[in-house]
Amino acid sequence: MSNFNFDKLNVLGDHIVKEYIPQYFPGFSLSIYENNKESYYVENGFLDIEKKISVSRETIFRIFSMTKPIVSTAAMKLFELRKFDLIDPVTKFIPEWENLEEYKSGSRGKFQVEKLTRPMRILDLFTHTAGLTYALQRVTPVDKEYRRSGIENVVDSRGFHGTKSSDEIINLLAQIPLEFQPGDFYHYSLAIDILGFIIERISNQPLDDYLKENIFKPLGMKDTSFYVDKSSVDRLAPCYRWSEEKGLYEDLDKNKDPKIKYIDFFNKPKVFSGGAGLLSTMKDYQQFGSALLNARLGESNPLVNQETAKLMMVNHLRDGLDMTEISKKPLAGEEYYKGIGFGLGGSVVVDPKKNLNKSYKEDFGWGGAAGTSFFISPQKRYSVVFMTQVLESEENRRLNKDIRNLINSALLN
Template sequence: MCEQLTDLKRLLIHKKLSNFDCDKLVRLGEFISKEYVPKYFPGFSVSIYEDNKESYYFQSKYLDKDQRRTFSKDSIFRIFSMTKPIVSAAAMQLHEKGKFNLDDPVSKFIPEWNDIKVYKSGSNGTFQVEKPKRNMQMTDLFTHTAGLTYGLQKQTPVDKEYVQIGIENVVDSRGPNGALSSDEIINLLSDIPLEFSPGDHYNYSLSIDILGFIIERISGSSLEDYLNNNIFNPLGMDDTSFYLNKEKRNRFAPIYRWNIEKDAYEKLVKNKNSKIKDIDFLNKPACFSGGGGLLSTIGDYQKFGSELLNSKLGKSNLLVSEDTADLMMSNHLPNNLDMTQLSKFPLAGEEYYKGIGYGLGGSIVIDPAINPNNSFEGDFGWGGAASTLFFISPINGFSVVFMTQVLESEETRRLSKDIRTIIRGSLI
């Protein structure tokens, strides 16, 4: 294993077993520490796995800005949208069992949406609508081509209507009478038009949350129970959950938010009257967010990432089969377009998404020649709102997980490029 150590004998032994030159790879943690800590992040950890074994690991000394809490491998992080690949894999387990087809209409499982319409014009809840060109299909949920949106994006009249009804995001959705259940969210969304006809465009959205609700309806279990029984327990992901029990709360990483005016990050608080506040992960939620609700450790997420990689390489079917992994890690955007070509609205950091398509629950590199990230063709992964990152590189046989806790950081995309550049330069 490549660590920040100088045990030459161990490094030489590892070189015979790994795709990496350890003398080059050890620069990864050193570079991020020098370039990003403490200016942009209070601390971080990064891990690389090959063949279900840890090839490289580095962690900062401190978790927090005040340098009172030290990093640990079992520190627990809010992974937000890194929940999406896990829930997508869970859905594909049901697909393997013949519970749904990718071209099935979503209304087969959500009849409340049988007559859903598409936005044409209007604002403030008064909309002119039209019929969609085609039905919303299950594939559209995986690929964010369903016509759904996120209220937190606040770009359009439809976005604003999501906020108005309390669904800025599903992790923290609240109506006038409190937290919303999955059925309440589905019913509320049935009255709001889609941004566009399904399949016409890409628009990042709460569609994987809807996929999670469908998992519950198909399986007859809560999303929490389904994931525990079919992914977390089989893979030994003992510290991955939707909320923390009391015994684990001392391992919960503090979270920060980047303040553009101050050019610094500041700690989130639980005061509901504050403009910035932490989401409650200490109590069981009213519904389980398949798009952003999970907590995990770097080791637990590597168990998922490396197992998904093993499925892709035909080494294991514990998570999904090789055929299913191939299906997940193929571009499902129409006409093999990338995200920038199909996006309905401008993407933040658009240049970083050139040459990147979307598979079933994560991004997929389809043209590395036009992508600035130093990625390889077939790289699959996604990130989380608090600057976390995950990707696997099937062509090279490794998986990468990066953990920190800073929301709205402008440095996340640059960091992703730097990580990939150093890793690529360390390959033998």
């Protein structure tokens, strides 16, 4: 039996179409699962504007950072096998980082640094508190050093220009100081890419093979991969960006700008990005989301046991702080993160009263750079996946707020 009023849920679909399609997003799909079954689905608009191809459950999307919850869950399967502990130093698996230091001042070639007061731990990678960063942030001298070293925008492994191995990337990072002492701050970073490299070292498998064996095949996620098969190219949604100057959506796959070469998902990458490298479909990602919900509820699933799922879905940030209270610098859209902490691979609601969204404690999820998002609600026993494909949209956060508020307003109790 569903926990939703479907008349109210239909308001959700109508609202998205009226407020956002096509003026902010060319197309979308959204589904809600309860009890391993789809209880609501809506789609509208185009997968491909030029070819007038409609969005469907089988449309393949670049999910970017929605890769992170999958890879974090994959790592927790190794945790259950006692291959690592959350408090293990990262150097247990990456000895190349034995001499990491903290950045204090100065610029390239003249960095002033301090020794670490404690080792970087595996937990710090899961929660983005390791002291790592992203080159795409382009703010600090450390960000700039990532770019200079060729550790580019790790929106997927093409950010490494396909020329460096994971070992080479690790060795490059060994030469760059951390932004801060591990554990001190939350700072979004390539930490889950590093976790992916650790999975490879522990399992002695490439990350794509490990994920196929332990996540995708058990869940029947046949369309989830690091690159699109030639037979499925027609189902891959172009990645768009709105151009104010041109007054239209630009298809970035056709753009020759070298700054956006990371958009390429047509070829097998040399390095598999655990932080942002996957493609998936609505149908596939809901298999993952509903299985993760089942794990949290103690129901049958091929992922992790209930205790592990509970461990993933509690706030692990220092002193129980939320993301806004512990962030190294102000978060973009900071008001949306009040009352939200960070678990193992995703955000977790710790104080619904502080949050702008209508939410429930332990709601867990994350989103991707091109507007995709997912969350599960253990209290209300449902999972949600939203798919679209527009980079750099200023409407993403408002849309996600609307989705959460309207879904939770449609609950029967």
